[in-house]
Amino acid sequence: xxxxxxxxxxxxxxxxxxxxxxxxxxxxxxxxxxxxxxxxxxxxxxxxxxxxxxxxxxxxxxxxxxxxxxxxxxxxxxxxxxxxxxxxxxxxxxxxxxxxxxxxxxxxxxxxxxxxxxxxxxxxxxxxxxxxxxxxxxxxxxxxxxxxxxxxxxxxxxxxxxxxxxxxxxxxxxxxxxxxxxxxxxxxxxxxxxxxxxxxxxxxxxxxxxxxxxxxxxxxxxxxxxxxxxxxxxxxxxxxxxxxxxxxxxxxxxxxxxxxxxxxxxxxxxxxxxxxxxxxxxxxxxxxxxxxxxxxxxxxxxxxxxxxxxxxxxxxxxxxxxxxxxxxxxxxxxxxxxxxxxxxxxxxxxxxxxxxxxxxxxxxxxxxxxxxxxxxxxxxxxxxxxxxxxxxxxxxxxxxxxxxxxxxxx
Amino acid sequence: xxxxxxxxxxxxxxxxxxxxxxxxxxxxxxxxxxxxxxxxxxxxxxxxxxxxxxxxxxxxxxxxxxxxxxxxxxxxxxxxxxxxxxxxxxxxxxx
Numbered sequence: 287x288x289x290x291x292x293x294x295x296x297x298x299x300x301x302x303x304x305x306x307x308x309x310x311x312x313x314x315x316x317x318x319x320x321x322x323x324x325x326x327x328x329x330x331x332x333x334x335x336x337x338x339x340x341x342x343x344x345x346x347x348x349x350x351x352x353x354x355x356x357x358x359x360x361x362x363x364x365x366x367x368x369x370x371x372x373x374x375x376x377x378x379x380x381x382x383x384x385x386x387x388x389x390x391x392x393x394x395x396x397x398x399x400x401x402x403x404x405x406x407x408x409x410x411x412x413x414x415x416x417x418x419x420x421x422x423x424x425x426x427x428x429x430x431x432x433x434x435x436x437x438x439x440x441x442x443x444x445x446x447x448x449x450x451x452x453x454x455x456x457x458x459x460x461x462x463x464x465x466x467x468x469x470x471x472x473x474x475x476x477x478x479x480x481x482x483x484x485x486x487x488x489x490x491x492x493x494x495x496x497x498x499x500x501x502x503x504x505x506x507x508x509x510x511x512x513x514x515x516x517x518x519x520x521x522x523x524x525x526x527x528x529x530x531x532x533x534x535x536x537x538x539x540x541x542x543x544x545x546x547x548x549x550x551x552x553x554x555x556x557x558x559x560x561x562x563x564x565x566x567x568x569x570x571x572x573x574x575x576x577x578x579x580x581x582x583x584x585x586x587x588x589x590x591x592x593x594x595x596x597x598x599x600x601x602x603x604x605x606x607x608x609x610x611x612x613x614x615x616x617x618x619x620x621x622x623x624x625x626x627x628x629x630x631x632x633x634x635x636x637x638x639x640x641x642x643x644x645x646x647x648x649x650x651x652x653x654x655x656x657x658x659x660x661x662x663x664x665x666x667x668x669x670x671x672x673x674x675x676x677x678x679x680x681x682x683x684x685x686x687x688x689x690x691x692x693x694x695x696x
Numbered sequence: 697x698x699x700x701x702x703x704x705x706x707x708x709x710x711x712x713x714x715x716x717x718x719x720x721x722x723x724x725x726x727x728x729x730x731x732x733x734x735x736x737x738x739x740x741x742x743x744x745x746x747x748x749x750x751x752x753x754x755x756x757x758x759x760x761x762x763x764x765x766x767x768x769x770x771x772x773x774x775x776x777x778x779x780x781x782x783x784x785x786x787x788x789x790x791x
Contacts, residue, residue: 397786420727443784445777450769454753454760469760471750473767481740485784498735524781539737543744548751559764563772566787590731599731604724613713613720621712628704628711636700657707664714671721675729 289321289511299515302402302593307511318401318511375517396508398571399439400500402516402593406435409576409591413598422604430580436691437593439518439572440494441485443528446565449536450475453558457550469556470548476540482573483531485521488690489590491531493681496599497592500573504594508572518572533562577691586688601678628657 289298291309298321301308306315362377404412410432417423452473459468480502484494506512537560545553574593579586582603589600635650681687725732748767753759777787 416730417727422724422727448772452748452764452767452769454763456755467755468751469753469755471748471753471763471767472746473748474744474746475769476741476744478740479742482735495734496731499739500735521784523784525778525784526781528777528784529779539741540744542737544746547746547749557760557764559768561769561771563774564777566775566777568777568787570786597731602728602730604728609720609724613716616719617709617713617716619712620715621708623708624711625704625708628707629700632700632703632707658710661707661710661714664711664718668714668718668721671718671725674732675721675725678729678732 289514292316297514298511300401300512301515302405305401305403307514318506318509321511395510396441396572397569398444398505399508399512400502400504400571400573400594401506401512402437402574403504404574404576404591404593404596406437406576408596409437409593410435410578412591412596413578413589413600416598417602420602422609423602424582424605427580427582427602430582432578432580434577434579434691436577437516438575438577438691439513439516440489440575441519441521442482442494442500442571442573443485443521443523444569444571445478445481445483445528445532446567447478447481447532447536447562448475448565449478449533449540449560449562451537451540451544451558451560453541453544454556455545455548455553456556457545457548457553459550468550472544472547474540474544476536476543478532478536478539481532481535482571483528483535485523485528485570486519487522488519489687490681490684493590493599493687495535497573497575497590497597500592500594505571513572516574521570529562529564532564533560536560536562577687579688579691585683586685587682588684588687588691589682600682601675601680602682603679604675 289307290296291298291312291314293314294309294312296309296311298307298309298316300306300318301315304315307318307321308315414428417428420428452471455470455472457468457470458465482498482500484491486494537558540560541555541558545555576591576593578589578591580589581587585603587600587602589598591598632654635654750763753763777784
């Protein structure tokens with residue numbers, strides 16, 4: 287059932303451009319909190335039917351409608367099949383953005399919501415702006431036509447926690463000519479407040495962490511009218527997953543601080559023990575994300591845009607020919623210059639150095655080893671960066687995310 | 697002289713292609729890996745308060761194990777979020 291305009295009776299949607307409920311027919315706008323409708327009461331009492339109740343329990347039907355629920359559109363009476371943890375959508379027959387399902391009432395209403403502040407067009411423009419001057423992004427992607435653009439509220443658990451940890455850090459400390467490996471013990475605690483933990487299995491935790499930060503100054507007390515015109519999902523993670531992800535993020539913060547607290551370089555956590563206690567006052571919130579999909583070279587890509595701040599998150603395919611051409615040409619040029627530099631250096635070390643005393647030979651040998659180590663470090667740093675990009679491209683091309691967006695009704 | 701030329705060629709090629717690859721990978725990471733950051737620590741934490749520092753641990757397993765055992769964090773003695781495979785729900789007092 288729709289939330290209807292008080293003036294003309296047409297369905298209202300939430301418009302991020304004006305941050306109000308908007309009637310597409312008469313143009314009237316209302317604050318979400320001031321819209322009181324029969325729809326809200328209706329939703330609380332609406333009965334959801336399981337797949338079995340509607341289609342029976344035979345195996346073929348079960349396969350086709352796995353984990354589906356069936357609702358009736360309050361506007362046109364059409365039957366709407368909803369997958370998994372979806373909370374709001376649009377009616378496939380009449381297009382009404384009405385259908386904020388009884389799931390919101392039944393499965394515990396969220397405490398808070400950050401409404402969309404970025405419109406659909408702004409989200410697509412932001413992506414185009416971000417990649418317009420990127421030389422390694424293929425032209426076809428720069429001029430991509432979005433296939434689907436879906437505004438989806440994702441569930442987050444806002445967690446407060448106490449984290450205690452003890453760890454041993456290893457580092458290499460230089461003292462004059464010599465370097466020594468040292469071990470440092472660090473024990474401490476920290477209080478974590480308003481930590482947003484992704485409550486959906488849809489997105490990888492890495493992608494959802496990259497959508498941060500969300501600005502809590504725009505948080506509103508949850509009102510389901512904010513969901514109108516958008517899609518939304520209920521949380522589908524279990525307690526163990528919530529604990530494990532919170533622990534992981536808390537350890538990252540603690541260990542970064544512990545490593546910063548010791549001297550030296552090449553720091554590494556050798557061993558640790560920790561306890562992370564999530565306080566029993568966590569709350570449930572919905573945060574806005576735009577999902578923009580396009581196809582490139584037969585592969586589906588989904589770019590995420592933070593619906594509040596406009597932060598764009600994705601890994602894009604690259605111009606491989608240009609990348610490798612640059613690497614080879616630049617490599618050859620630097621090699622020629624480096625050859626003459628090294629030739630002069632090694633001549634100094636091996637030809638002239640042979641007449642000097644042995645301590646000088648020692649330091650020359652160390653210099654050669656240091657140069658070799660530097661070269662290995664350069665390659666290794668390059669490979670690390672490449673791996674990071676390839677991992678993000680894989681996440682952007684995840685068929686799980688693409689199908690999640692694709693199956694949403696227009 | 698031949699050995700010096702050989703060594704200079706090896707090191708030159710290593711530095712040349714290593715540096716070129718590093719530059720190309722850095723440009724690729726900047727261009728094609730968008731949104732490579734997450735919420736800063738200070739948004740969620742007031743900072744770490746260290747309760748013990750040992751700057752003279754010996755480089756052996758025994759000392760490491762002893763240090764960890766001596767400072768092992770204790771389980772919380774106050775109510776925390778439950779564990780288990782049940783779906784997370786709002787805690788009762790906030791509903």
